[in-house]
Amino acid sequence: MTLETLIQRTIAFRDARNWKQFHTPKDVALSLVLEAAEVMEHFQWKTQDEIDEYLKSNKKEVGEELADVLSYLIIMSHDLNIDLLDSLDKKLNKNEEKYPVEKSRNNHTKYNKL
Amino acid sequence: MTLETLIQRTIAFRDARNWKQFHTPKDVALSLVLEAAEVMEHFQWKTQDEIDEYLKSNKKEVGEELADVLSYLIIMSHDLNIDLLDSLDKKLNKNEEKYPVEKSRNNHTKYNKL
């Protein structure tokens, strides 16, 4: 299983249903948020202990929500002709400058307040 | 550039800053939503024509937000020991059953109302 194969399969799934007509950037972004919210909902109201317990029997469900988020990342980057892996590579370069180890170690402060 | 390399780099970046202490599932999920919201914000209030125009000069910025979403997907799946690609593969299998081509073609109705 490679990302490349899954990108092809995701786009083929979409195109077989002729869904590109619905996939405007605004609606795909909205859907990305909705799926991310579904990931988050698994942890709502739970303490860390309850989350640990919950994950013992619900890891598959969380994985499915993460997959939904990934599928919209794939669709948006495909449709906008953005190289997702290259974007992350460059963002990591940028974050290494924004969050120097000596300043950010053990510190969750955002770069603009560091 | 492979996903595997970027997963390693993302986790190394995080661990060099000793940030795992902040990365509870709840906070990572919350961050996933915040980054997805930043993707969406690029399209707020814009018509499709304005979005097309906007993307001519802002594709890199959108790519950076998509990269942020991907980085939290990577962190959550790594920390929960979830195989992201395998999850998407299985979700695609499931979606093929939930959205049969003959019913879903040209139709954005959710599976539970199909």
Add this chain to the structure above:
Amino acid sequence: MTLETLIQRTIAFRDARNWKQFHTPKDVALSLVLEAAEVMEHFQWKTQDEIDEYLKSNKKEVGEELADVLSYLIIMSHDLNIDLLDSLDKKLNKNEEKYPVEKSRNNHTKYNKL
């Protein structure tokens, strides 16, 4: 029906179930986002024409989601001792400065790019 009465009723509902123990600012904020996402889901994939049609028979459902958002606004402002109406009054003052009519008329550009 006044807002004041509904604030009292919302807090009484919560306290009768002894739910304040779950209502940390982080979880209430997370819930506010989840309920706002449920409002948004009603409009996912729909064109404006489809939305107009949808609202003819689903206004009550949208109203219930808006009510859920309002209930978490009430809970957070109550628990943090924030006066919601006074906050909006002051924010409107601020927005009148940030978005002067002559610059913002027919223009959805954010204040920091005006």
Add this chain to the structure above:
Amino acid sequence: MTLETLIQRTIAFRDARNWKQFHTPKDVALSLVLEAAEVMEHFQWKTQDEIDEYLKSNKKEVGEELADVLSYLIIMSHDLNIDLLDSLDKKLNKNEEKYPVEKSRNNHTKYNKL
């Protein structure tokens, strides 16, 4: 300061800028989510102790974000001709049935799993 006055002021602010043209239900819902996300961002990565400390000096900022959420609730309910207070009143009636005190006391389980 009453809610009624603030509804009138919010709509007058919008209409003076001729912004109704941008306020489709989809974009207002999207904006509601973005503002709710900004509330949530105040609590990202923070422990409860850090949140308590943070709120000592940042309550006004959180109040402004809550006000932004309220302003989009007002705009959507105004434009869709939904009575926000009546919706909350009815939702509270419904929640009293969905979450009976004896079952829900000290219990954050969602009604469909109670």
